[in-house]
Amino acid sequence: MLLSANGLETALEIIYPVAILTVLAIVFAILIAVFSVKFAVKEDERVTAVCERLAGANCGACGYAGCEAFAKALVAGDAQLTACNATKKSAKEEIVNILGSGDLGEETIVVCACNGGNVCMDKYDYQGYGGCASIELLAGGSKACPMGCIGNGTCVQECPHDAIDLVDGVSIVNQEKCVQCGLCISHCPKKILKRIPAKAQLYVACSSCDKGKDVRAYCKAGCIACGLCMRNCEAGAITLKNNIAVIDYDKCTGCKKCAEKCPSKCIKIL
């Protein structure tokens, strides 16, 4: 009798913990299952559909926390599709179909409109804290050219896709890696990282509006507004504005004669 009572106690010692945990687990499993069905939140199917078609870079250049937040804003009508540059045109068309309206925007690529770097003279040697923006604050940057790439690599650090490299002191966008999010553009104090149409075959790698003689004095790679490119362009796509060559990409045929004739080689082929 005594032995069996002991046996019962031992059995209970084993059974209680097992029973308690099992019961708790089952209770919570059932509760969670019931709650998740009963309180299910109906999410807009369009959000998922739009989110699937966005580039998924989560770069944040549109001003939203990520692609999902942007998709929600698109569906709610708070955002414009043009704010996203990373999404491919075909995907954007599908999104417009889902939403029923929307502006596709032109496909663009990002280029650095400066070819100076090491061949552009320095105004002073910056020794201090911070990136390009800090240098810009001190007498408009360390380069003698007021529109020259500072070459401190703020864009290189900001690029989420490692698509920008510093080559010979100037930023160069690697078009294969670039998703056109435009974070670099918003961080460049000189605003020399620019968008040009995706169909462009050439771009003017200089932004200086100074007179030719002045440009020549501080930079060997700058546009001196000599007009050779303009005269050699058969399509008449190049004009001189503010002492710099400007290509009209609607007229440009991509013959690349301007790039050959340019004395300072500042018209670059993509």
Place this chain on the structure above:
Amino acid sequence: MPYVIFIIINAIFINNFVLSRFLGICPFLGVSKKTDTALGMGIAVIFVMSVASVITFALNLLLVKLNVEYLQTIVFILVIAGLIQLVEIVIKRFSPSLYSALGVYLPLITTNCAVLGVAVMNVSELANANILYAFINGAASGIGFTLAILILAGIREKMANADIPESFKGFPITLIISSLMAMAFSAFSGLSF
């Protein structure tokens, strides 16, 4: 009533969960980069600690009755995790704004050692414990956590402008700040009622 005040002062200042018990260090360091996210985390912790205190205290009575107190840890973890899941579902349904404000922190703190800590201490350290005191202790501990994480976040925001040696940037300097804060809070240990 004086005892309630003692519990509150004790939980917030004298035995602050982060700065004198060193529990919940992970979210304390991880989510203290901005004051608004720190506040969101703090509110989530207050909420979870209050609810968890009450439920676990009640469950502990059952455990004591069945003479299986050694199950405390595993039962508490199970209950806290399950409870937060339920709360999350309900909040998501009824208050999307609160849900988005708490964001990822709510599920994150289910396994936070500070939450488990308050549940265990309610039944082991709290004198004359009853369910009301357990609730007050849980809420006050959460407030103490919020206070600590808010102070740290404020300092870290200011620190963005400071000229810190390269090797100390980021977590090293944060750990140093935390230790200084802990030393400052140790002054409260002289308080007695």
